[in-house]
Amino acid sequence: MRVLVTRPEPDASATAGRLRAAGFSALVDPMLSVEPLPDAELPPGRFDAVVLTSVNGARVLATRGELPGLLHLPLHTVGRRTAAAAPEGFAHTHIAGGDGAALVAQLRALLPRGARVLHVTGEDRAVDLGAALAEAGIGVDLFVIYRAVAAQVLAPATLAALEQGQIDAAFHFSPRTAATLAARIREAGAGPLMTKVQHLCFSAGVAAPLHDAGWRTLIAETPTEEGLFALLKR
The missing domain is CATH 3.40.50.10090 (Rossmann fold)
Incomplete structure (x- = not known):
């Protein structure tokens, strides 16, 4: 075969x-081919967690100068492959069940109302975390660090x-x-x-x-x- x-x-x-x-x-x-976006700017302010929803985002984050300033935060990943590709050193890693619905459920369960998370992602996203978490009172800021070119x-x-x-x-x-x-x-x-x-x-x-x-x-x-x-x- x-x-x-x-x-x-x-x-x-x-x-x-x-x-x-x-x-x-x-x-x-x-x-698709993955292209980093070196001019991407980290949103200002403090965050309560970092979220990764792709292996590509995890790999590109490992090359970013902003990474050391994020390692004190807990990391939430969509699944095991993304967690395995993520940079080492985060305070704790929470691994969801492999899809957007499982990740949203995990964030709702572990983060309090009023929390603010940094979603490290590409230009195209399979899940809109901001919309999915709005009812729970959890804010989402995007850090778009790569694009996937068709x-x-x-x-x-x-x-x-x-x-x-x-x-x-x-x-x-x-x-x-x-x-x-x-x-x-x-x-x-x-x-x-x-x-x-x-x-x-x-x-x-x-x-x-x-x-x-x-x-x-x-x-x-x-x-x-x-x-x-x-x-x-x-």
Whole structure:
């Protein structure tokens, strides 16, 4: 079985390596590339916690000069992968269950009304923490430190593999990578070829643009890479 991996690097290559070690073939074609925003400015004032909702945000934060001034705060992450990528030294790390709803529940449970959190993030966000936490009286300030730039075309190897029927499944980790792939496939006129591929998705939100394209989707029981690998074994 050959699996298409479209997440950004370096994670795409890491996932491909894990697929090959498990006996699968892998084709890497990242639909997004991550660009740090060095001119981003930290919002003024004091905070009660730092929130990370992506591995990319965690990695870019580790390079920022503002980091030492934040380490005395507790860190809240959306899941274990983000926690593993986060800089060391935070006062304490609270790890949510892997999606936005679990993170919101964690913040509501652990922070008092009137708290103010710093959401370290990219230009595109899967969850609006400010809106989700407003009723609980928890304020959210954004520190936007990177952008994810969409690929403009499919890699020639991807299109060739589709035309030759050599892609059996695809891993989808985020709504934006899924939507970008759907757009590039449509532009290449390869939509019918994708109906033969099994699309394995982190969540219903990730699957939505693929389902809209008429592609077959399966949703992992847990929003983790392990959850996607479990779908391969069905």
